[in-house]
Amino acid sequence: MSVPLSILDLAPVSAGSNPRQALRNSVDLARHAEDWGYHRYWLAEHHFVAVASSSTITLIGQVAAATKRIRVGSAAVQAGFHTSAAIVEAFGTIDAFHPGRLDLGLGRSAHRRAQLNTLKAPASDRARPPVRTENIVRDGVVVPPPFDPSRLADASRFVAALDALIPEGAKAPPFADQVAEVIALLDGTFTTADGTALHAVPGEGAQVEVWLFGSSGGESAALAGRLGLPFAAAYHVAPGSSLDAVDAYRAAFRPSRFLAEPYVVISADAVVAADDATARAHAEGYGHWVHSIRGGGGATEYPAPNSVPPLTPEQRGLIQDRLDTQFVGAPATVVERLSALQRVTDADEVLVTTITHDHADRLESYRLLAEAWGLRTARAA
Template identity: 35%
Template sequence: MAKHLKDTKYSVLNLSPVVQGGTVEESFRNSIDLARHAEKWGYNRFWLAEHHNIEGVASSATAVLIGYIAGGTKTIRVGSGGIMLPNHSSLVIAEQFGTLESLYPGRIDLGLGRAPGTDQLTARALRRNISSGEDFPEQLAELRNYFKPSGNVRNHVRAIPGEGLDVPIWLLGSSGFSARLAGELGLPFAFAAHFSPANTIPALELYRSSFKPGVLDEPYAMVGVTVIAADTDQKAQRLATSHYQKFLDLVRGAPTKLKPPVDDMEQIWTPREKAMVNEQLSSTIIGGPAEVKAKLEDFVKTTQADEIMVNGETFEHADRLRSFEIIADIWNN
């Protein structure tokens, strides 16, 4: 049976972006403000992503920031989209999220990725021993064991807090590796269509075809997509130039703080750079309410997602709030 927008839940992905001329402290205040509004507007989750050594992303200490957001809200689920497990000891993550679940019971999600979320030099600074991600299944099994009741203790090492707690674990991916693993383990799966659009449908099909009942009886797929909404198509297109500039900086190997919108991107990028950015952002939805609703409806029909996680970074916080408000109105009307 085909899914429609009204059949799905909607959530927020936030990187606590730092804008040009702004500070990290302002970014954190904006994140908690967005989370409180999202809770009021009916969003299901508010996830934060682990990235390191990127001047425009303030969510590097992800578990700490999750605690701040959960402590400043009341009902919305808060989690990681995701924790990059190769950067960390499985025991440390079990203890961190055991602490969060103990503080905010029934509201914490643990989304896990197998990429470092940074460059190799920074990955070495984080973990010393570089992991290629090939041992991710073993790390995941170790982490899951730490959450089991004390009867499953191995080598006398226990995660306290963490042991015996039900912290939902999600696998995140932008290719097929985690899709297959999530399916085989019966875990929920979240796909990053907002920066890997070409792999979206193959990964979702792989997840569903490889699914075996485990934690879940049936597959549950959440798909991330960038949406920049405004009261008019023209305004949304202009606001989106901040997002384009962010990915242009990544293409150029010089990521920086989120830049203000511009009137004409043609003055900034070369034809080759434009093609590269547009290819990577081909799933991005930009426009006024009618345009965004039509594209979101089409996105849900195409992906058959159970839940949509919306990422949307604009330079001005007020524009960001308005964008997420429009999206919530689309879902609720």
């Protein structure tokens, strides 16, 4: 039987629409996803861009209230922007209404102040370690060269966002320490540096699963393995290094009270339609949308099909890895590619993110994929 299939949602804002509608679309998609047999519905945290999931935990509560069975969670709460207590209390509040359905995913994107000097430095002064320049293909899975962050056209907006989200003088604890704090607050074993015991109310004892997210074979993957936590690898964002993240996680894994064996979720970007040509039409605009992120301006409103000019060679060069690894086509086409990704990574679950301009096209994409993956059949069994 196929592994479970889940959804990652950014609550994208389409050109001509607004954040209010994007949020309503997310809740609507979650209701359908539950009916179609998807296992989880996760929401991503992004700020100061044209996606509406910035207050991720608030939206998780709305999705949980609108559904009955599907697991709901974060992919991921950027821990450096929040105190551990605030995260646990918020999840504990939602769990009080919807016990046993929440996944608390933690990411370290916000723990990047150490990178600011590098990002602020002139491109000519940045160290650029040698990397391969050509795609490799592993059993049908494209693994492009890892993306070099120094290629960002303009990092000033990213730096400004970090400055706005983290108060002047504030310093987030190391990511490993913050993960330990979250677990201790959930367990009821948290103490301050001076030995004072504190208890999260609500939060302590909440039936929440803690996950870590990563896109390379670095700190997050190794930490998830050492702690014996489930791990999600972001192929959809970092296709050149996410397979390294899976390998690093498994190499570091130690059995724990959470898991006896490693548990891996692998993500992919996909657009499905009745036929390949229609799917390609629905995916138009994706390249410009990704370029808006890597170009330094942040994710723009998702453009309508045929509303953007062809990508220039320079634009395409900055995002070619993402174009090569977006799964676009008829159900059989996309299932074949997703199955190859699952097989190569030996993932226990596949997480799909789909962005189209029209909400109806996004719904149809997920519906067709669920049917082709056999979700309804598996649920009926």
